[in-house]
Amino acid sequence: MKLSSRTKIVGALGLAGLVLVTLIMSPMLMTGFPSFLGGGDLPDCEEVTQQDEQASEGATADIPAEYLALYQKFGKKIGVQWTILAAVGKRETDHGRSTLPGVQSGTNYAGAAGPMQFLVSTWGGAKRIPIPSKFNGYASDGDDDGWADIYNPADAILGAAKMLKRNGAPENVRRSLFVYNRAWWYVDQVEEIARKYAADGQVRVPPQADASCDDPVIQAAPSDVVGRILAYALDQRGKPYLWGGTGPDAFDCSGIIYMAYRSVGLTIPRTTFGQWPFGVKVPDGQEQPGDLVFFNAGPGTGPDNPGHVGMVVSKGKMIEARCRLCGPIKVTSYRGRDTIVGFTRPLENTTVKDQLAKLRSSL
Structure with missing residues (x-):
């Protein structure tokens, strides 16, 4: 399985040592390093759509129907793998079912809140923000009610999809997850969950996202x-x-x-x-x-x-x-x-x- 392109990862990756030891993890706001969105009529590089990424029986059994629909909807809309988005939701709060502080109300010790565990500062400086907003951040209105509510699953999942997209997904999945929470063991765990959620056991990347599809582009x-x-x-x-x-x-x-x-x-x-x-x-x-x-x-x-x-x-x-x-x-x-x-x-x-x-x- 290929999860990233031959893209060189640049930046201070030595911070991987900042391992958090809590169950509830907190996304970090920083600029990431996405790589390649591919496409076109190329041999052996057919387009893989979100619809092709079917949920496994384990996914439908584990993910609440409301959450599964949101992961798939916003994964497709933003252009990230819904399986990765769902795996983040599982790892962070068990799809909102966790009773730990900061999931349903308040914040955890790090200041994270909601089902996708956004830092309030990363969200936009407040837990509930009118949309459109003057705040910078990932505050999003997934249910079109005019508010970006950090505890609202639709809003939080849309915001998480945007964050993953900005920082590398769908191509450089590992980098995007590392930005979401700066620990490589966290990245490994999320990827493992995502593979279990996919019917074919793979986390797919778009065509031309790795070296195997560069050659046809160059040869053409x-x-x-x-x-x-x-x-x-x-x-x-x-x-x-x-x-x-x-x-x-x-x-x-x-x-x-x-x-x-x-x-x-x-x-x-x-x-x-x-x-x-x-x-x-x-x-x-x-x-x-x-x-x-x-x-x-x-x-x-x-x-x-x-x-x-x-x-x-x-x-x-x-x-x-x-x-x-x-x-x-x-x-x-x-x-x-x-x-x-x-x-x-x-x-x-x-x-x-x-x-x-x-x-x-x-x-």
């Missing part, structure tokens, strides 16, 4: 040069966003693209504002791997001055370093975003063509 590139550019970009999955970053440990949206092209000996503009006019414009629907997709996003940007960029890796998918709070570098879908400005092909720029000719002549 329109040229060897593009394949090498994609290989570099895909190897940066899981690294954090850093404004102005050009690696090797962190990148911003244009920085990863700049360095991916540089990795094969090609120089393109460093910033999004420079990359947009540099490449030859490509009609929507005719984009191909290695092309750039631009968005009207960020302060001071507009339809003719896009502020965000990603690199197309396969049909409808791009690799991007989106923002500090959006999670680390990963592959996402660009279809459905209403802020797309257009596509360009840097390899068609005359300067790049000259660079390519010199590279070929030197071989």
Whole structure:
């Protein structure tokens, strides 16, 4: 079974020694390192949907029907494995059935509350918050009553799904769980529960979430040069966003693209504002791997001055370093975003063509 991609895990993982020894665990609020959302028509990398992840007999016997429906609903909505979400609920409070302090009311010794054991500060600074809210945090309104109630199962499970998503799920499940509670033995226990909850005994990841699906993506590139550019970009999955970053440990949206092209000996503009006019414009629907997709996003940007960029890796998918709070570098879908400005092909720029000719002549 594969639970994570070949993504390099970066950051201070030495904190794994901070093991909590209570039954009720407390999620930690910090920026995590998600990796890869895949997709597209690729050989041996068929899409695995939430509907495919059937509950085992043990899951239906152990999980209250209300909770099972919520885990599956919000797992699908947010895009994380419902089995992992349910396993967190089991490990934290036995799906809300625990009578320990902080589950039904109040907080535990660490300040955590509710069926998914959020720290009140992580939730948003209060146990019950009106939605929409001025508070930052994972406070969520899962039952559409206008309130984010830390004790409400629908609200808490939706919030937990968001937290797991931001910090690595569905691809880098172990990292997301480590952020939820900083102890590797906790991660192991949750994964074991999740496997028991899945009818096939597996915790599935999306297609292209591991090295076995990278090769088809790279092999489908329109040229060897593009394949090498994609290989570099895909190897940066899981690294954090850093404004102005050009690696090797962190990148911003244009920085990863700049360095991916540089990795094969090609120089393109460093910033999004420079990359947009540099490449030859490509009609929507005719984009191909290695092309750039631009968005009207960020302060001071507009339809003719896009502020965000990603690199197309396969049909409808791009690799991007989106923002500090959006999670680390990963592959996402660009279809459905209403802020797309257009596509360009840097390899068609005359300067790049000259660079390519010199590279070929030197071989």
